[in-house]
């Protein structure tokens with residue numbers, strides 16, 4: 001039993017809080033988690049935290065924004081109630097996929113404005129916004145791609161003509177854009193002149209009483225320039241700032257989507273590894289694992305997957321997500337291509353998280369097509385939002401193994417292919433070591 005420590009659990013995962021407290025030999029501290037009718041979060045810390053080492057357990061997933069707000073308010077409450085230190089324990093760190101480039105399920109920045117598709121045609125993640133260069137695009141050597149500035153402008157003009165409008169901007173001879181001067185229809189004359197006056201060609205209005213007043217010119221409408229992306233939020237820094245601003249002194253988490261996200265914080269962040277659990281599962285639960293092959297479903301996860309393959313001396317394969325328009329042949333599944341050999345082997349997909357499960361189910365389809373006899377997906381964070389469970393049930397996946405960094409009770413009921421690994425003991429040990437000021441590097445030792 002550890003002393004002078006207080007562990008609170010948010011509403012995201014009460015069962016994990018209980019498991020952690022059981023390992024620590026203390027009961028979860030009393031806290032009232034409620035809501036006003038309007039939906040605002042209301043917190044009451046129901047026991048003293050003065051001079052105590054406080055740990056607050058709250059995971060991402062589910063109602064992620066509510067959980068985050070609940071965590072921030074609880075941190076703040078403990079801080080103002082004179083806690084000695086406040087540690088936020090986030091088994092799945094919310095918003096960690098938005099630490100750098102904005103995320104959507106195709107991996108592309110969320111940069112398309114509604115209706116922009118028709119203007120930019122086959123604009124893809126790999127297409128760079130083309131910076132206009134002096135001397136025109138051709139002379140600047142931009143004409144070798146299919147998405148040259150002129151090509152895009154041509155499309156814009158064509159679309160505008162079809163729609164009966166005019167192009168939002170016209171290229172000058174040097175390839176730059178300029179605002180078109182406001183047309184007559186865009187000028188708004190003063191009420192008085194509208195009612196009783198007339199305007200001359202200089203935009204000067206003659207009033208009834210012979211006085212002259214200037215026409216009020218409507219400011220030109222803002223028009224995004226073709227080839228430039230809309231501004232998109234990068235929430236990672238904001239979330240880091242919110243946690244520290246609320247009063248967190250320390251963060252404990254697991255398998256951050258981007259490990260470099262730790263650098264966004266100016267407080268210590270312990271990023272525990274879920275891969276130990278995944279590796280042990282491969283080693284002890286998958287028959288003839290030495291003949292199996294570890295597969296990363298994308299290049300971003302290759303390091304994570306090769307760590308397991310190397311530790312167990314297993315072969316490795318990679319699925320390359322092709323984001324550019326490409327020729328589809330036998331070795332491609334629409335936009336996925338396998339690099340490596342899985343024929344007549346068990347394939348084991350390793351990933352940090354499954355949200356919609358689109359990635360792992362599509363990867364499984366490709367692997368079976370490439371001759372894999374069985375496909376496992378081993379994933380640290382089983383978020384499994386929306387119809388992810390139905391997708392898994394209908395997929396070529398034989399088994400999906402996740403940790404309980406996110407509550408899996410409902411998922412387990414609905415998915416016969418699902419198996420859950422316990423992370424409560426890992427977090428309990430990290431909390432114990434942090435509390436006693438012991439090194440936690442042993443939790444990072446891989447072999």
Ligand SMILES: O=P(O)(O)OC[C@H]1O[C@@H](O)[C@H](O)[C@@H]1O
Nearest residue numbers: 351353354355356357358359
């Ligand atoms: O396809 P879903 O399950 O929605 O998203 C999971 C994927 O999105 C990535 O960020 C993860 O690393 C994983 O590869």
